[in-house]
Amino acid sequence: MAINTTTDWIxxxxxxxxxxxxxxxxxxxxxxxxxxxxxxAGFEHWRENIASDLAGEWSG
Ligand SMILES: [Zn+2]
Structure with a gap:
């Protein structure tokens, strides 16, 4: 399972x-x-936001 569990709604x-x-x-x-x-579509959008958030943390 590769589901990201850092969210509060999952x-x-x-x-x-x-x-x-x-x-x-x-x-x-x-x-x-x-x-x-x-x-x-909503989930894809949410996942992209999470990905960009993580990318921002990792590059900073
Ligand atoms: Zn639904």
Missing amino acids: DTVTCPFCGDELASPGAGFIDHIDENADCE
Whole structure:
């Protein structure tokens, strides 16, 4: 599993983008965004923000 656990919402069982209930935290969310393009887009955007945050820390 390569899911980043530094977020505070990954432990929840609701989608942070639409509020839908997930089958399970983490893996259930991946299944969820697979079926919900809007949530997937939101997740991609969030992940890019995290990546740029980390890159900024690492280069500084
Ligand atoms: Zn959702």
